[in-house]
Amino acid sequence: MTTPIRSEPLYRAADLRRIEAAAAAQPLMQRAGEAAADLATSLSRFEGGAVLILAGPGNNGGDAFVAARHLRQRGFAVSVVFLGEISRLPEDAAAAYRDFDDDGGSALEAIPSGPRWSLIVDxxxxxxxxRPVSGPFAAMVTAANALALRHHCPLLALDCPSGLDADTGRRCGETIRASHTITFIAGKPGLFTGDGPEYCGSITHAALDLHAERLAPPSARTIGSDLFAAWLRPRAKNTHKGSFGNAGVLGGASSMVGAVFLAGRAALKLGSGRVYLGLIDARAPALDPLQPELMLRRPEALLATALSALACGPGMGGSDEACELLLRACALELPLLLDADALNMLAREARLQEAVRARAHRGAVTLLTPHPTEAARLLAGDTAQVQADRAGAALELASRYRALAVLKGCGTIVAAPDGRWFVNTTGHPALATAGTGDVLSGMIVALLAQGWPGLEALLAAVHLHGAAAEERVASGCGPVGLTAGEIIDSARLCLNHCPPVSQPLDCAWPLARRARLLRSAWLVRVARRFACTPPCSSWPRCSFLPRSTRPPNTSAPISPYRCSSGRATWCTW
Ligand SMILES: NC(=O)C1=CN([C@@H]2O[C@H](COP(=O)(O)OP(=O)(O)OC[C@H]3O[C@@H](n4cnc5c(N)ncnc54)[C@H](O)[C@@H]3O)[C@@H](O)[C@H]2O)[C@@H](O)CC1
Ligand SMILES: Nc1ncnc2c1ncn2[C@@H]1O[C@H](COP(=O)(O)OP(=O)(O)O)[C@@H](O)[C@H]1O
Ligand SMILES: [K+]
Incomplete structure (x- = not known):
């Protein structure tokens, strides 16, 4: 499994400005430009090839001028196209331009037609x-995208692709479709959700010798398995099925019984001790022949069962009967997940909304897992509004319903009513097929039934669901034609391969273990302090990388994670 182990901080622009202010004395633009030049050097298809660099009117343009100077000095044939007035550049960018100019570089007003580009830098x-990219800037973006395609060359975006809103992941007018993005100081949420993943390509993080979290609290975090590893406890020997909870799934109206089976099978394979299904369709089968371990009941009987957690909604329909059942489910004191049709009923029925809010007063955990259209119904808006600010929508859902909320889709957002939010970086468009949401519901309810707290259950299930899809695609099962049911076994595999927190860190372990054998608490502390977390194969090389030894190639076998010292400046997502 190659999925992120470590959660990374994410900053919206306003929070990044605080870091910028705190580190104002440091030559950040020089570092950004140099890091970009390092990556550009490794990406360029020909050594010393023709590089087209587009520089804009702000500090992003300043980064471009610094990178251009370095690339010229390394022997590349650099053409810089600058749109704007030199005299109106901000101070740092103006200085970067002067250095470039003093070094013999010159800025062009249009893209030269002759060269065969080996790299384009945005x-x-x-x-x-x-505001939306328009006019001559839009023409430049369109031209850059077309040239990258025509010349089969990489397109490297500095900080974020121009036209992408780094806060939200929404495209604003013409947008650079980067093959690679080098993002400075810290990740930005918009790179990982909505349109971000499609437009950023492969993302490299250059920390610019700063430790962002020491300078300002992050706006959000990416989901890494470290956020839930404490709950990945090895099974104690003296346990039995009763130790792992009773998961329930309620739904399955006429012609939609399959949704409950998918959720139930996922709940079983994610470790619930027992799984009970309540099927609304009176003609539903009494058995799932492919998964006879599942116990099928009438909905009333399910609600009377001693459950540890309950998921409502898969294939539930919107009948009066379904609505009454949902009201009764809301009155139960167990963790309650509402998905699919349960969310549509919640959106339209005031008494259900009251019942959900009342759960929060009683301290009962409620979880909502809408896709964007279901979220739009819950927020009485439209899907485009939700997608324009996915994090904002998830946070609004969490606060309005006093529930944990998951906004599904590319770069799933998990939001808590207290304002914390997380962006998932696993997943694949192969998941865009019917039933994958039902599988996610089953995974979540399985973890809840095993006693996981609501937030950790959501983070783990969302992360593992995406990882499972990646695993399926990597093994040739998809992307086209991947079916929801096929994800389940991979999700089980991913869960069983997630390192529990008690597991020693690979690189710290030899030293830590020896220290422990010597019964030296001090040595154990030292071993952990200097080890890179999480596991990585390249310790101690990655504990600090001087600039000259930084591997310029993003695919180099280096730890994709920052070291605990915070000093390593190079990592890739
Ligand atoms: N935050 C920091 O400390 C650092 C920032 N750096 C760079 O600085 C960038 C931010 O710089 P700025 O705040 O100057 O912002 P940008 O360079 O992203 O853009 C701002 C400029 O573009 C103009 N503009 C914005 N939208 C436009 C549109 N649609 N059409 C035409 N003009 C438009 C604005 O009027 C302004 O002149 C970062 O993304 C990063 O590349 C780096 O130098 C590293 C350090
Ligand atoms: N393009 C995509 N990239 C990543 N994940 C996706 C993508 N499309 C769908 N998914 C995931 O697939 C699942 C689909 O859920 P949902 O729309 O509720 O499906 P269904 O109702 O058919 O079960 C969600 O977990 C969602 O995040
Ligand atoms: K850019």
Whole structure:
């Protein structure tokens, strides 16, 4: 499994400005430009080839000028196209331009037609994008995208692709479709959700010798298995099925019984001790022949069962009977997951909304897992509004319903009513097929039934669900034609391969273990302090990488995670 182990901080532009202010004395633009030049050097298809660099009117343009100077000095044939007035560049960017100019570089007003580009660099706009890209900037973006395609060359975006809103992941007008993005200081949420993943390509993080979290609290975090590893406890020997909870799934109206089976099978394979299904369709089968371990009941009997957690909604329909059942489910004191049709009923029925809010007063955990259209119904808006600010929508759902909320889709958002939010970086468009949401519900309810807290259950299930899809695709099962049911076994595999927190860290372990054998608490502390977390194969090489030894190639076998010292400046997602 190659999925992220470590959660990374994410910053919206306003929070990044605080870091910028705190580190104002440091030559950040020089570091950004140099890091970009290092990556550009490794990406360029020909050594010393023709590099086209687009520089914009702000500090993103400044980064571009610094990178251009370094690349010129390394022997590349650099053409910089600058749109704007030199005299109106901000101070740092103006200085970067002067250095470039003093070094013999010159800025062009249009893209030269002759060269065969080996690399294109986008330094038009970064986190300062204020409105949709239009006019000559849009023409430049369109041309850059077309040239990258025509010349089969990489397109490297500085900080974020121009036209992408780094806060939200929404495209604002013409947008650079980067093959690679080098993002400075810290990740931005918009790179990982909505349109971000499609437009950023492969993302490299250059920390610029800063430790962002020491300078300002992050706006959000990516989901890494470290966020839930404490709950990945090895099974104690003296346990039995009763130790792992009773998961229930309620739904399955006429012609939609399959949704409950998918959720039930996922709940079983994610470790629930027992799984009970309540099927609304009176003609539903009494047995799932492919998974006879599942116990099928009438809905009333399910609600009377001693459950540890309950998921409502898969294939539930919107009948009066379904609505009454949902009201009764809301009155139960167990963790309650509402998905699919349960969310549509919640959106339309005031008494259900009251019942869900009342759960929060009683301290009962409620979880909502809408896709964008279901979220739009719950927020009385439209899907485009939800997608325009996915994190905002998830946070609004969490606060309005006083529930944990998951906004599904590319870069799933998990939001808590207290304002914390997380962006998932696993997943694949292969998941865009019917039933994958039902599988996610089954995974979540399985973890809840095993006693996981609501937030950790959501983080783990969302992360593992995406990882499972990646695993299926990597093994040739998809992307086209991957079926929801096929994800389940992979999800089980991913869960069983997630390192529990008690597991020693690979690179710290030899030293830590020896220290423990010597019964030296001090040595154990030292071993952990200097080890990179999480496991990585390259310790101690990755504990600090001087600039000259940084591997320029993003695919180099280096730890994709920052070291605990915070000093390593190079990592890739
Ligand atoms: N935050 C920091 O400390 C650092 C920032 N750096 C770079 O600085 C960037 C942010 O710089 P800025 O705040 O100057 O912002 P940008 O360079 O992203 O863009 C702002 C400029 O573009 C104009 N503009 C915005 N949207 C436009 C549109 N649609 N059409 C035409 N013009 C538009 C603005 O009027 C302004 O002149 C980062 O993304 C990063 O690349 C780096 O130098 C590293 C350090
Ligand atoms: N393009 C995509 N990239 C990543 N994940 C996706 C993508 N499309 C769908 N998914 C995931 O697949 C699942 C689909 O859920 P949902 O829309 O509720 O499906 P269904 O109702 O058919 O079960 C969600 O977990 C969602 O995040
Ligand atoms: K850019």
């Amino acid at each position: 330094g038009l706009f970064g986190i300062g994008l204020q």
